[in-house]
Amino acid sequence: MAIIGNIIKGVIQIKDTLTPESNPVENQKEVLKSLLETAKDTAFGKHYKFEAILEHDDFQSQFSKTIPYFDYNKINDEWWYRLHQDESDITWPGNPDYFALSSGTTGKTSKRIPVTQDMIESIKNAGIQQVFALNAFDLPPDFFEKEIMMLGSSTDLIEKENHKEGEISGISASNIPFWFRGYYKPGEDISKIDDWDERVDRIAENAKNWDIGALSGIPSWLELMLKKVIDYHNLNNIHDIWPNLQVYTSGGVAFQPYEKSFNALMGHPITIIDTYLASEGFIAFQARPETTSMQLVTDNGIYFEFVPLKPEYILEDGSLTDDAPCITLADVELDEDYVLIISTVAGTWRYIIGDTIMFTDIERAEIKITGRTKFFLNTVGSQLSVNKMNDAMLHLEEQFDMKIPEFTICAKEFEDGFYHCWYLGTDNTNQDVQAISEAIDTYLKEANKNYAVARSKALQGLKVKLIKPEIFSDWNAKNKKKGGQVKMERVMNEDKFKTWEDFVNP
16 A cells, blocks of 8 residues: 555645635736845846836836846846856846756857746745646556656756856756655766766666656657667566656657657556746646646746737847737737746846747636747748647648657748758658648648748748658757757758758768
């Protein structure tokens, strides 16, 4: 009998029963007020007169009128650079203990995003909220006694004079509570291994010693690890060695494109729970099994604003025009794409995180990620979002009975005009490329009116190439050594396309 598991599940059930229903709109007002109060004496707070903003009856509106939008380059060039000169109280009290290194999906160099102790606590609190939300998934008591495989970046952080640097998953893992360390795998020693291949090899070697009940990590890298374990032990599927595996907490990218290939590694279906943890904070998590949407964490140190996704508001680099209108959680509408803006306890203010989202349930503040501000392929007006591309891939998987765990797309001009060039990662490389091209084209014409208009005018058609999925991981490994947080860019600009084309066709 799972005595400890029953106790933990009982506590979760009681906590869920006793916790009053939250009001996301009111939560957000309180969060913004707390942010402004805490940061009013920082250099940023004094410059933008936070005290005066707080005196307004409608301080939310005054906040958005007073402070401009910031992308990483703007806030780093104007404010965060001072943190690296050992100045304190710049955009948040004190000096950050960590900087999250993030190449993201834009830019050529790593970003260094402040991670304060308040943000560490915010991430921990959001994680605890997610644990309590597990009550809705009706997991058996013995699940709460099993170990959790968290496959992220190396926890061997870079030591600087007064702070440490690493990717957010490595920073988070290095700050796990002491009481959780017995459940956490692959453990501190293996997690510190910097080389991705060596770390996965060690995981495979030790896999038989662990009783894994849950997995956590980016789908593509987790798949590679699971395949390594299966191959190393000559298994049919991962449940042959981890029979109690019941939950996978996904994050970093949409899980749906990986669903078919991921399930092929399982002995039986497991519960999939989506999360939205970025370098800038723990933004949302799936709180109930009836939906794949995620609930914004509205009461935990992050204030959200939303800019309607319109071409006239988005600049070429993915930033926003100064006059782009902004709304609060109280005014959002269903099924509309928004650019997500955040202000946080790490000293990010009206920060363009780069993601676009859509609300699927306003009362619950539930969202789904629809793309990136820079990765709406808008050549000749096609306005093709990552969300629509993912949907097209799911359609292909069903129509052609194939798995496409990875893909990338680029608009490229040839002698006779512009084409969308698709590279599809699949083991089924003998499929009819022309039929696949026509299927994508037909699907997108029906799903996106802007794409249909573009196809009737300047967009000449599609060029499809089928390649092995391993090429994508090889590309990631070539461009980033640590592993665990890299994700293939769904849309490439033309310069990267040339490099990628050379890589695929050496």
